Amino acid sequence: MSDASDLAARWAAVYEQSRPVLYRAVALMVGPAEAEEVVHEAFERAMRNGAFFDEVREPVAWLRTACARRALTRLRRRRLWERLRLRLAADERSELWEHADLAIALAALPPRDRIALVLRYYQDASYDEISAALGIASASVGPMLTRARAKIREALT
Amino acid sequence: MNSYEDRELARELQALAAQIQVPSGSLPTHRGRTLGRAPALAGAVAVLVAAIAVGAAINNLRTERDDSSTVTRPPASAASAPSPSGAMAFPDYPLLAGTMGGLVYRIQGGQVTGSPVDVCEGQTVLALQPSSSGRFVLAICGGHPPGEARAIVLDAMTLSRQAGPVAVVPRSDVAAWAPDEHAVALLQTGRCDPDAPVCSVHVLLWDLASGTTRLIRPDEPLTYNVRWTVLGLSISFPQAPQTGTFIWDGQTWNRYSTHALWIADAGGRALLVETSTGNLGGRVWEATGGQEVALTSSGTEYPLGLDGDRAIVWRDTPFSNSGAVVVYRGQREERQVPAELCLSAQRIDRWLVCTSSGSAALAYSLDGNAFARQAITGLAGRFYVLAALPRSSQGATPAIVSRQAAIQSVRGLTVEVRRVDRIEAKLVSASSSPAWLVAVSGDIGCNCIIDLSFRSAVYTIDAQTGTIRDVTKTSETWPASFDSVADESGGR
Numbered sequence: 183m184s185d186a187s188d189l190a191a192r193w194a195a196v197y198e199q200s201r202p203v204l205y206r207a208v209a210l211m212v213g214p215a216e217a218e219e220v221v222h223e224a225f226e227r228a229m230r231n232g233a234f235f236d237e238v239r240e241p242v243a244w245l246r247t248a249c250a251r252r253a254l255t256r257l258r259r260r261r262l263w264e265r266l267r268l269r270l271a272a273d274e275r276s277e278l279w280e281h282a283d284l285a286i287a288l289a290a291l292p293p294r295d296r297i298a299l300v301l302r303y304y305q306d307a308s309y310d311e312i313s314a315a316l317g318i319a320s321a322s323v324g325p326m327l328t329r330a331r332a333k334i335r336e337a338l339t
Numbered sequence: 340m341n342s343y344e345d346r347e348l349a350r351e352l353q354a355l356a357a358q359i360q361v362p363s364g365s366l367p368t369h370r371g372r373t374l375g376r377a378p379a380l381a382g383a384v385a386v387l388v389a390a391i392a393v394g395a396a397i398n399n400l401r402t403e404r405d406d407s408s409t410v411t412r413p414p415a416s417a418a419s420a421p422s423p424s425g426a427m428a429f430p431d432y433p434l435l436a437g438t439m440g441g442l443v444y445r446i447q448g449g450q451v452t453g454s455p456v457d458v459c460e461g462q463t464v465l466a467l468q469p470s471s472s473g474r475f476v477l478a479i480c481g482g483h484p485p486g487e488a489r490a491i492v493l494d495a496m497t498l499s500r501q502a503g504p505v506a507v508v509p510r511s512d513v514a515a516w517a518p519d520e521h522a523v524a525l526l527q528t529g530r531c532d533p534d535a536p537v538c539s540v541h542v543l544l545w546d547l548a549s550g551t552t553r554l555i556r557p558d559e560p561l562t563y564n565v566r567w568t569v570l571g572l573s574i575s576f577p578q579a580p581q582t583g584t585f586i587w588d589g590q591t592w593n594r595y596s597t598h599a600l601w602i603a604d605a606g607g608r609a610l611l612v613e614t615s616t617g618n619l620g621g622r623v624w625e626a627t628g629g630q631e632v633a634l635t636s637s638g639t640e641y642p643l644g645l646d647g648d649r650a651i652v653w654r655d656t657p658f659s660n661s662g663a664v665v666v667y668r669g670q671r672e673e674r675q676v677p678a679e680l681c682l683s684a685q686r687i688d689r690w691l692v693c694t695s696s697g698s699a700a701l702a703y704s705l706d707g708n709a710f711a712r713q714a715i716t717g718l719a720g721r722f723y724v725l726a727a728l729p730r731s732s733q734g735a736t737p738a739i740v741s742r743q744a745a746i747q748s749v750r751g752l753t754v755e756v757r758r759v760d761r762i763e764a765k766l767v768s769a770s771s772s773p774a775w776l777v778a779v780s781g782d783i784g785c786n787c788i789i790d791l792s793f794r795s796a797v798y799t800i801d802a803q804t805g806t807i808r809d810v811t812k813t814s815e816t817w818p819a820s821f822d823s824v825a826d827e828s829g830g831r
Contacts, residue, residue, distance in 0.1 A: 197366045205364075206356040214359060226367040284355050303349040304356055331348060 192235060197225065200242045203305065204249050210288060210300045211253040220256065224248035246305055250297050250315035257293030287337035294318070295330035302327055429713035430690050430702055432730060435476060435495070436715070436722035437464025443478065443498055444718055449700070451717030456498040458491065466511040467694075467726035469685070470520040475501060475741065476726060477516060477523055481509040490514050490525055492547060494741055495728050501743040502547045508540060511724075515567040522546050524565050524572050529558045542574055547743045549762060550750060556592060568603035575599035577614040584611070596631065598624050601642040610642035610650055620682065625650050625667070634667045643684040644691045646705045649673070651691060653681050664703055664710075676703070678710050685727055692727040700725060739766070740805040742828060745775035748805060749798050756796075758782035761817065766802060766828035773802040778821040783812055797821055 201221060209217040224245050228234050238244045288296055294316050301307035301315060302323075313320040434446040441459030445452045458464060459480030465488065466479040476495045481488025488509035492502040506527055507513045513526040522544050529539035542556035542565075556562075556574070564575035564584070572587040573595060583597035598611035611631065613621040620641035624631045634640070634650060641653040643664065650667040654675070664681065666674040681693035681701055693701040698721045700713040715722075745764045749756060758781040765776050780795040793812040797820075800807050811818070 193366055201364060202361045205361045206359045209359045210352065210356055217359075218362060218364060222364070222367060229367055284351055288352075288355075299348075300352065303345070304352045306349075331344065334348065335344075 189232075189235070193225075193229060196241050196245075200245060204245060207246070207300050207305050208249050208253055210285075210304060211250070211297050212256050213289070216256060220249055220252045223252055243307075243311060246301070246307060247311060247315040250301055250312075251317075254293055254297050254316065257296070283338055284334070287334050290337065291330055291333055295326060295333065298323065298326050299330045299334070427704055427707050427709050427711040429700060429711040430688070430692075430727075432687060432690075432692065432727040434692075434700055434715075435467050435469075435498075435726045435728065436718060437467050437478065437724045437726075438720065439463045439723050441480065443467070443493075444722070445498070446700070446715055446718070449713045449715055451715065458493065458498060459489075462488070464723055465509070466514070467724050468514070468516060469495060469726050469728055470516045471518050472520060473729040475520060475743075476728075477514055479507060479511060479514060480504075481507075487528070488513070490523065490545070492523070492743060494744065499740075499744070501741045502545075502550060502747060505543075505545055505552065510563070512564050515565045515572070517544075517567055517572075518569075521548060524555075524567060525552075526562055526565055526574075527552075548746060548764070550747070555587065564599050564601075566600055568600065568609075569605050570595065570600070570603045570607070570609065573600050575614060582614050596624075596626060598631070602645055604645045608645055610645060610652070612640075612642065620653070620655060623650075623652050625670075632670055634670060640665065641682050643681065643703070644686050644705070651703070651705070653684075655682070666708070674708060676709060678703075679712075687727050687729060690727075692725070694725045696721060696723050697725070698722070702727075739773060739802050740775070740800075742766070742775070744805055745777050745800045745802070748800060748807060749777045749779055755784050756781065757784055763821070764828075765821070765824050765826035767824060768802075768827050773827075774808065775800040775802050776821065776824060778818050780817050 204221050204224070205217050208220045211217075212220060227248060228238075228241070228245060231237065235241065288299070291299065298312050298316060301312050307315070309320050309323040312323045316323075318326070429449070431448065436444045436446055437458070438444070438455075441457055441461045441464060442455035443458045443464060444455045458478050462480045464478055464480060466477070468477040468479075470476070474495055476493045476498075478491045478493055479488055480491060488507050489504035490507045490513075491500055491504050493499065494501050505525065508526045508528055510526075515524050517523065525543050525545055527541045527543050529541040531538035539558040539560050540562040541554055541558065542562060543552045544555055545552045559576075561576055561578050562574050563577065564573075566573045570586055573584050574587075574592075575584045576582055581594075584595045584600040585592040586595045586600075587593075596609075596611055597614070599614050601610050601612055603609040607628070609626040611624040611626055613624075615621065616639070620639045622633060622635040623640045623642055624633050634652065639655040641655065642650070643653055644651045648668055652665050652667065654663050654665045656662045661677065661679055662681070663675045663677040665672055666676075679699070679701060680695055680697060681691075681703070682695040683693070684691035684703065685694050689705045691703040691705065693703070698718070699715060702711050702713075703709070704711060742764045746762055749762065750759060756779060759779055760781040762777065762779045764778075767774055767776055777798045777800060778795065779798070783793040783796045784791070793814060795815050795818045796810055796812040797818050798807055799809040
């Protein structure tokens with residue numbers, strides 16, 4: 183097998199293994215409408231680096247962080263449109279999702295809180311990973327998660 | 340993740356995530372192109388988000404800002420003219436203000452007059468567009484809460500319903516008056532393919548006299564920015580291959596620009612906006628004689644008007660309730676006038692009346708190069724949209740119901756007027772009380788003991804009250820006497 187086909191096979195394996203979880207995580211962060219694009223961008227970025235598998239010890243963790251960063255950028259960029267998106271998303275969820283209350287509460291969180299929560303509780307990311315993804319001090323992750331949990335709890339009660 | 344609460348939240352999130360269906364996708368290639376469906380979907384979704392959001396987002400933007408308690412002023416260096424100080428008197432135009440609660444208020448001299456009318460029945464008044472004469476106002480209702488929206492034509496004086504409702508896409512940029520006031524172009528939701536990321540959109544012409552709609556451009560996604568300028572009826576698309584604006588010549592659609600047309604003047608000059616931002620504003624171009632030059636060097640601007648060789652735009656200060664009017668002459672920035680939010684404006688005489696959300700009315704004087712501001716008393720909370728009516732629309736026809744209303748009152752006799760093949764109305768005022776004569780052909784029944792069928796009828800309608808005073812039914816296919824009556828409506 184050539185280097186190129188070997189590389190392609192490795193990427194295909196990573197893609198197949200990690201994409202569903204990445205997609206779902208990003209969907210929780212930014213909504214299903216943009217999840218595909220975010221995941222796609224993360225893979226594209228990784229694959230532009232020909233030495234990716236030599237340089238990155240945990241490809242899936244790298245992709246998880248890359249997706250979270252992109253999701254955060256998008257959420258910041260679309261702050262002004264957030265209300266509309268929430269309404270649209272909530273409308274879809276009310277019919278499609280059993281856990282609509284949680285979905286709506288999650289969508290109502292500030293972007294960083296939402297991403298931290300998904301990284302921690304859906305993707306089981308470490309505090310260090312979360313701090314790297316969000317560009318914040320590791321010591322800030324715990325308080326952020328506590329605050330996000332409190333908001334979720336308040337929204338669900 | 341040790342606590343019970345943590346585990347519970349994790350479990351809930353897992354359950355929620357499990358309900359998210361993961362669409363099929365393909366691994367990107369090393370050249371950055373994908374092998375399968377992903378790019379089309381991603382691209383379409385990106386544009387879809389913009390397109391879905393464009394109309395409502397501009398209102399959203401207003402709402403967002405309305406809720407903000409922080410008012411950021413533009414940098415001092417940006418100001419080359421005084422901020423609105425109230426020194427300039429606000430023009431004495433009657434105003435209409437629509438709210439998120441569906442109410443429309445009439446305002447004169449800064450004071451609400453009469454009771455508000457629940458035009459949108461609880462839904463947001465997304466847009467209020469006066470017709471060219473100011474006799475009628477097109478209201479777009481909906482969007483909050485989400486769902487289908489409706490277009491309604493109102494009498495500008497009484498705010499009574501003259502035509503509609505007709506379903507439209509729930510945004511503010513989905514309808515435009517024909518210059519002759521006889522029709523409205525609108526966007527309606529079309530086919531919804533479950534595999535497509537977005538429903539398609541129909542472009543329709545709504546004939547107000549007959550109440551019928553005609554499909555003039557079917558089933559295309561992401562259509563937005565309906566305008567009816569001196570250049571004609573136009574629509575825009577944010578996505579290749581038809582990115583930009585198309586103008587309808589009555590039979591075909593011709594590409595006008597790769598940007599979105601917003602404003603045009605009688606000389607053919609136009610202000611355009613990049614399409615990637617939808618109707619949220621963006622980089623502005625000026626088109627003259629087939630040439631397009633960029634005005635905006637950076638940031639986000641919204642075209643407000645054209646005046647001679649000047650272009651007037653709103654330069655936005657993001658995340659604030661302020662910005663500045665910028666006046667361009669050619670590509671040169673001639674003037675900046677900081678002000679409260681004015682994302683859109685309606686040209687009326689020598690004024691640009693701001694139509695975006697607020698609690699006070701703002702108007703930019705094209706002669707004075709300054710804003711006039713007028714507080715509004717009697718309005719509960721902020722308005723969502725504002726519209727100014729020309730002075731001539733007031734008092735000239737104080738008690739005449741519209742042609743559309745007269746026709747509608749006959750169409751509303753559904754038991755008696757069982758089928759309408761043709762319907763026309765003429766205003767007659769030979770006597771002291773003007774009346775509409777409404778001729779109708781089709782299947783007209785008889786409110787009598789035996790069921791008779793007539794082929795046409797002429798209804799006489801009190802033009803001041805809208806009530807039916809008389810009817811003459813015939814077996815003619817069309818009442819010949821009607822054709823010999825002169826119409827004194829003057830296009831009303």
